[in-house]
Amino acid sequence: MDDIDKLRGDLTQAIAAADTLDALDGVRVSALGKKGAITQAMKGLGAMDPEDRREAGQTINALKSEISDAIEARKADLSTAELDARLMAEKVDVSLPARPETEGSIHPISQVIDEMTAIFCEMGFTVAEGPDIEEDWYNFTALNIPPEHPARQEHDTFYLPGETDGHRKLLRTHTSPVQIHTMQDTKPPIRIIVPGRTYRCDYDATHSPMFHQIEGLVVDETINMGHLKGCLIDFCRTMFDMDDLPVRFRPSYFPFTEPSAEVDIGCTKKDGELRIGAGDDWLEILGSGMVNPRVLENCGIDSTKYQGFAFGMGVERIAMLKYGIPDLRTFFESDLRWLRHYGFKSLEVPGMVGGLSR
Amino acid sequence: MKITLGWLKEHLDTDATLDALCERMTMLGLEIEEVIERSKGLEGFVVASVLGAEKHPDADKLQVCTVDTGSETVEVVCGAPNARAGMKGVFAASGSSIPGTGIKLKKAKIRGVESNGMLLSEREMGLSDEHDGIIELSDDAPLGAPAVEVLGLDDPVIDIAITPNRGDCLGVRGIARDLAASGIGTLKPLDATPVKGSFESPIKVHLDFDADHIDACTAFVGRTIRGVNNVESPKWLADKLLAIGLRPISALVDITNLMTIEHCRPLHVFDADKVNGDIRARMAKDGEKLLALDGKEYELDSEMTVIADDTVAEAMAGVMGGEASGCTEDTVNVFVESALFDPIRTAATGRKLNLQSDARFRFERGIDSAFLEPGMEIATRLILDICGGEASDIVVAESPSPDSQTVDFRPARVKELAGVEVELAEMKRILDVLGFTQDGTDTQMTVSVPTWRNDIVGEACLVEEVVRVHGYDKLPMTPMPRLSDLPEPALSPEQRRRSDVRRALAGRGLTEAVTLSFLPSDQAVLFGGGADELKLVNPISSDLDSMRPSALPNLIAAAGRNADKGMDSSPLFEIGPQFSDDTPAGQMMAACGIRSGKSGRRNWSMPPRPVDVFDAKADALAALSAAGVPVEKLQVVAESAPWYHPGRSGCLQLGPKNLLARFGEVHPGVLAKMDVDGPVAAFEVYLDNLPKPKAKKGSTRKLVELPAFHPVGRDFAFVVDEAISASAVIAAAMSADKTLIRDVNVFDVFAGGNLGDGKKSLAVSVTLQPTDQTLTDAEIEAVSSNIVAAVEKATGGTLRS
Secondary structure: OHHHHHHHHHHHHHHHHOOOHHHHHHHHHHHHOOOOHHHHHHHHHHHOOHHHHHHHHHHHHHHHHHHHHHHHHHHHHHHHHHHHHHHHHOOOOOOOOOOOOOOOEEOHHHHHHHHHHHHHHHOOOEEOOOOOEEEHHHHOHHHOOOOOOHHHHOOOOOEEEEEEOOEEEEEOOOOOHHHHHHHHHOOOOEEEEEEEEEEOOOOEOOEOOEEEEEEEEEEEOOOOHHHHHHHHHHHHHHHOOOOOOOEEEEEOOEOOEEEEEEEEEEEEEEOOEEEEOOOOEEEEEEEEEEEOHHHHHHOOOOOOOOEEEEEEEEHHHHHHHHHOOOOOHHHHOOOHHHHHHHOEOOOOOOEOOOEOOO | OEEEHHHHHOOEEOOOOHHHHHHHHHHHOOEEEEEEOOOOOOOOOEEEEEEEEEEOOOOOOOEEEEEEOOOOEEEEEEOOOOOOOOOEEEEEOOOOEEOOOOEEOOOEEEOOEEEOOEEOOHHHHOOOOOOOOOOOEOOOOOOOOEHHHHOOOOOOEEEEEOOOOOHHHOOHHHHHHHHHHOOOOEEOOOOOOOOOOOOOOOOOEEEEOOHHHHHHEEEEEEEEEEOOOOOOOOHHHHHHHHHOOOOOOOHHHHHHHHHHHHHOOOOEEEEHHHOOOOEEEEEOOOOOEEEEOOOOEEEOOOOOEEEEOOOOEEEEOOOEEEOOOOOOOOOOOEEEEEEEEOHHHHHHHHHHHOOOOHHHHHHOOOOOOOOHHHHHHHHHHHHHHHHOOEEOOOEEEEOOOOOOOEEEEOOHHHHHHHOOOOOHHHHHHHHHHHOOEEEEOOOOEEEEOOOOOOOOOOHHHHHHHHHHHHOHHHOOOOOOOOOOOOOOOOOOHHHHHHHHHHHHHHHOOOEEOOOOOEEOHHHHHHOOOOOHHHEOOOOOOOOOOEEOOOOHHHHHHHHHHHHHOOOOOOOEEEEEEEEOOOOHHHEEEEEEEEEEOEOOOOOOOOOOOEOOHHHHHHHHHHHHHHOOOOHHHOEEEOOOOOOEEEEEEEEEEOOOOOEEEEEEEEOHHHHHHHOOOOOEEEEEEEHHHOOOOOOOOOOOOOOOOOOOOOOEEEEEEEEEEOOOOHHHHHHHHHHOOOOOEEEEEEEEEEEOHHHOOOEEEEEEEEEEOOOOOOOOHHHHHHHHHHHHHHHHHHHOOEEOO
């Protein structure tokens, strides 16, 4: 029995001393391998008498299981230590920059049109479109702007050389020709918005030869100016996300509407800075009015039965006001720094569920 | 249109403040551009008298003036050469701020002499650039009075934007009438009683027109006034004109300007002694020349109306008078013209001659056809008052027809169209004050339109008049009635698709740009455009003269500009129109994009590479996929357009004719012509060519298949001729077993080495997907040999051993 105790002592010491998995495996072989000390001791049992064999057998088996457990425990410790050491060796500088990815962006004009569309969609409008190259009949005459009308001169029109049936080709000066196409092709009720490119030959600090408008047209039997007011006040307050935004309707003149109104929103102008909201000043943002009966008749709509309203506004202007963009011309310069600064993330889709804008 | 508050109040009896009047004008549709209170900052300056002026003891150019300010006598050191004893000037006391210099005045010693204040020049007062001397006030200016009063600066100037329909408000009185209708005051009566003539006008007037031009001038009234003294205008008149930015010239001329601004009644005054015979309105002769009052000579044509004497044209009707018969300070006898010219012809003449004037501006908007004679009488009285002389009887060539226009008006339309209830009595009051007389019943009226309101043509116009004066602020705010319980989608399927493509491309790292629809012709030509029918007749500049055949040149130019600013990579896209002819069908919506320079930033992990055709292809495919196109069915065709690298570009088609997209590296020659450094990889997706979104047949999807067995992968490398396309190898491999083979992917392309000239190796990995049981080795072997056979047969290649 002293031998067994000594063996236990030696092995336990050897296990503790093994500082690598390989060394530990050497101890395991020396104890439990084919020629290992414990294996040898087991083999020695056969030569004993049955009485001694039972007693010695129990002792050796106990030792075997004790040593096995000790080896396993030591093995677990050594594995953990070895993994820890490897991981420490794999350490990197996490302050290195992530692999570069380029983020794209949505142009403010697209974003603002999407925002406007989301609002007007709630009010039952659908989006209509028309060509950029128009005929003067659609752009002017049908809209009650006859050739010699002073308003026609104010539009600074770009002309193209062609004509169709005596109607000159031009770049539309507003999105209003789409009203005419729609009224010619659609029976009332009509409820459309028309975003699109428009052109005027004017280029200075506040004018670009191309800009965007969004137009609205409602034609029905009983639509009146109260609806116009309701529709546009709802629009302005939602667009600028201000429930108490003051909105003012002021008489004005457009050949294609009668009565006509310009729409102002409240603001404060102080030290060259403009702030939208209740204040002591007004800012014009929209033109509107009841569709002139002559325009309805020009499109073949019975003006004794149908009436409606129309409105139009500059998309860039709204974008500039809402997002504080200072210069109109920069919208079209495609300067990457500008586009990334004023642009929107692709997943920022405006809607009435998640909100118009962040 | 500029007026002054005082001028307005000569016609409007009101106690309202400037602010209230401006607010009301705005709410009447007379939009206030600006209110200029010229006396701001000048209130403290007073009229002072220079009692004595002695030379400064210690400076050659300075004087020491003894100045009586009305409240004290002080010494002022002054450098103005015109400062002298006995004059009156404008005095600024120590402590006041000088607007022209921004300096706050302090009591100071100037070369040893104490100066207590300052005598001001116009520049120092901020009135003009005049600084040759100090302001000299008239001798009767009351000592100590506010200088702004004496200078006529205490009357605020109101600048109003008059809409083109309101010609009647291009006169102070018209504005007063609108304000009166709104109830903020009452319109004062106007004295236009005829001046009794004391002789017959030696100059007669005639209208000489053929039947085609009879409308050119429909009424003409004249009068001779003899023995006038064309003096400098009195101060009240000069001040009025100066306030609104007109330069006083002489009393006769200034009176016509006054009539234009005050009564919207442009007149012309001829020096009667320079007129040869009678005055007649006629059409000009082609090539007839006239030296106008602006000192320029104009060549006229036979569609322009002139006022002529018996020999030559003396004035361009309704636009500008002529130099030869103009009034000067020597004028003694004057002939006054008050006429009615055709608005359209006047506008056309002015446009053709590129000549704007206050008269033209009013005639082309239409002036009061009943105010020729009243205007003449008011002007006559002014001339007699200021210049003396005696007036002839008036001579009349033609009077306008007295029939006034009538409009049917149902008061109920106010509520129906404007949505607001206005009491009948209030409607009638508004119409009355505006000059509209009414006949008929309370439900159906016939309204006579006053002669000064040629903009009123229908019932809706009258509704506007009533509502405008009643106040737009009283209109109700009515929510839009619902067309259906829940709104329909606002976007059509095509519009939705465009929006999806936009956000997909931005999600791929491309930045959206919006560029102009026109570009330089030479760039248009490079991209297949430049047709004459798409060239602007009147471009903003010669380099923006052609409608774009594609957005690509604009994006490439932008990349060039960005590179010039140090950004050598420009991942840009645009969704917008492009034009192949001038018809609606020639306009197409396209998504175009570019990547330039390197694939990304230089970084520690992975070196960037130059962008290439496959970047563009991936973008094009992503756009098409976002648009819902079945990209697996697309054919890739190695055909190109001239603006692409011929060997590194291609088309994506659905069917042999339907071109959906182009992609590739931009031709280096094109880049060189645009002076942009390459490489640039570009794509164009023609959104209008995409198959129409299908009408919805329910939203149910095909059931998903989730095989229970592991897919098996096998790799093959084939040696094929270089001309064999990868897609041919893929298609052949796919065809070997249509049920088992789910995917074929090229994972290596290699040429050269021991393959031999004209050969390349294409390595593909094939994915087999068993459906009902695990594949045996024999089955896999069988499929593999089918794949090899199929590829070898289709491509003439061999399995690389």
